Amino acid sequence: MLRMAEALRRALNLGSSAESEEYTTEAGPPLLLLGGPGSGKTALLFTAALEAAGEGRGPVLFLTRRPLQSLPRGRGAALDPLRLQKIRFQYPPSTHELLQLLCSAHEARGPAPSLLLLDGLEEYLVGDWGPQEVAYLAALLLDTAAHFSHQIGPGQGCGLIVALQIQEQGDSGDALQLSLLQRYFPAQCWLQVDAQGPGQHCLRACLDPGGQGPRAEWWVAFRPDGEMTVTPWPAQAGNPSSDKGSSSEGQP
């Protein structure tokens, strides 16, 4: 169980080397987590938060408009309070406040976060947003994470994962918005509810590291008690048939 979440976290972090001198984080490229409502984005973000909090590096900054209704378990039977303490939740109520938070992130005292998470980006993009505004928000998220990485110094830097809810029947405006975001978030992980996978509430996660590695797919299952398991999707060419993954531990 330990290794599964670790594999997922490492998968989310991707752990690639720096691409350019300006972008010095080694925590992997920024990741965009995409899926429809109820596809497990929040749970996955929170799992990443718990994992990062347990690493003993820096706090985790978790931004979302509304407080989480329930805390997904992630791995393990109980939530470790020491880890929870290291996750700083902030709830910018509007886009304006979110932008202000990001622009002033360097003013904050205290240790720099090792992971910056934003849940529900779509809630901050409502209204009349042109490409410039969308790009500005995405770029500021990257810039904030880059600043935290700079503060942390050489090493892993600060990771960035942003969750965006997408519609099945999005319009062209949505498509444009998404392609803009994909400029700044080269790595994407798509989540989809999958009734065929193991476990009761099962999702299929498809990770595209954006040119820094091969694509990979997993089943992510949530048990009734909230515990999460990750199983590699059986490697097959295009036919997600009834070949259900075994319950063995996932490999990195």
Next chain:
Amino acid sequence: MAVALPGVTLPSVVEELLSEMAAAVQENAQIPDEHLLSLKFIFGSSAIQALDLVDRQSITLISSPSGRRVYQVLGSSGRTYTCLASCHYCSCPAFAFSVLRKNDSLLCKHLLAVYLSQVTRTCRQLQVSDKQLTDILFTKKKQEA
């Protein structure tokens, strides 16, 4: 081979050109003609405009005690545009149009000028307070309204 990530990194051919230019500038304090030609080939008229901005020392690197940085470029129109240091974003309309919307340019002339000023080391430097840096990052959006 590394893939260019449009908002974050440059294609490797551009990276190579810039580092060759940097090496040449270190030796001769001048960008060789062949590099200028390559620049023009890749970036078209933006290259000339960007070089002009560099010549006029129009690029300023603004930093605060926190270590966070941002670039400001004084455009030919007299307006100041803000370019982020960590990824490709410029507050100018050409960035929104040619780069983001039409996707037929990699960079606007201001972002290219930032890269070139790094190569030629002709960037002005300005120290501001943490609070002032926040204002620079935050209000620029309203400037373009």
